[in-house]
Amino acid sequence: MALRFVHCSDIHLLDLEGVGVHRFLNKRLTGGVNLALGRRKSHAPHLFDAIIERARALDADRLVVTGDVTNLALEAEFELVRRKFGEAGLPVTVIPGNHDAYTKGSVRVRRFESYLGAFMEGDRQSGHDYPFVQRFDGAALIGLSTAIATLPLYATGRLGHGQLARLDAILEQLGREGIARIVLIHHPVMDGVAKARHDLLDLDAFKQVIARRGAELILHGHEHVHIEGALAGPEAEAVVHGIASGTSLSQKPGRHGAFSLYNVAPEGIARVHYTWDGDEFIAGGETLH
Numbered sequence: 001m002a003l004r005f006v007h008c009s010d011i012h013l014l015d016l017e018g019v020g021v022h023r024f025l026n027k028r029l030t031g032g033v034n035l036a037l038g039r040r041k042s043h044a045p046h047l048f049d050a051i052i053e054r055a056r057a058l059d060a061d062r063l064v065v066t067g068d069v070t071n072l073a074l075e076a077e078f079e080l081v082r083r084k085f086g087e088a089g090l091p092v093t094v095i096p097g098n099h100d101a102y103t104k105g106s107v108r109v110r111r112f113e114s115y116l117g118a119f120m121e122g123d124r125q126s127g128h129d130y131p132f133v134q135r136f137d138g139a140a141l142i143g144l145s146t147a148i149a150t151l152p153l154y155a156t157g158r159l160g161h162g163q164l165a166r167l168d169a170i171l172e173q174l175g176r177e178g179i180a181r182i183v184l185i186h187h188p189v190m191d192g193v194a195k196a197r198h199d200l201l202d203l204d205a206f207k208q209v210i211a212r213r214g215a216e217l218i219l220h221g222h223e224h225v226h227i228e229g230a231l232a233g234p235e236a237e238a239v240v241h242g243i244a245s246g247t248s249l250s251q252k253p254g255r256h257g258a259f260s261l262y263n264v265a266p267e268g269i270a271r272v273h274y275t276w277d278g279d280e281f282i283a284g285g286e287t288l289h
């Protein structure tokens, strides 16, 4: 067996320590604090603890988190996330989301990378942070960043020409080696899924890379809703799974707190999807791609 991992996203752990100093100087942060306080009613951090516990009980090799680990990209939030990942009891892979680049200042000091770099170890091209590649027996996780600081009320993302060119080369090489390529990206990658001002600005260019090189699985978060689809590849389609927020208390269809267990093996990629029913995570049926 190549790789058995749990995927979750958008855990949005909140710690407002130290925010008072900054918020009066920073409009973006002041608006964000109000949003984050509102989110406290709809998200519960203990669900992330429950995901970690289940991941260990399910014998997962690894936990994969596709961004928005914080709300405001504050030091205190990253500190909390780093501690939770460090104490998880299994290896963690993370990529950033737009909330992890909430302010220009946090991007300038590379706060996400400096706190969570230990969970993004892998092969890189000529010193670039992204994509990073974590290789396993017959499978690879390819971590992308769409995280850019945006104007208030915007939650857009961008990969950029350089990162897309590096992704193209990586997918080509791994594809040639017959490795199962699992692409991690925060923003949705299918048309019409992201709300206005919430989208990936260079989505078309990303889709062209996948159409040219292919991928076995693309995992994302961001919209806090369950999504299933596929992108065109050169031979087979690339399966796309978007997952709802791991810490969501919503009871609306598709918006329940969720995680998925993946088993990557030569015969295919099997998935069991788990949703929060108010008391615990309940397993759905297994699907195989």
Ligand SMILES: [Fe+2]
Residues within 6 Å of the ligand: 010, 012, 068, 097, 099, 222, 223, 224
């Ligand atoms: Fe989010």
Ligand SMILES: [Fe+2]
Residues within 6 Å of the ligand: 068, 097, 098, 099, 155, 186, 221, 222, 223
């Ligand atoms: Fe997001």
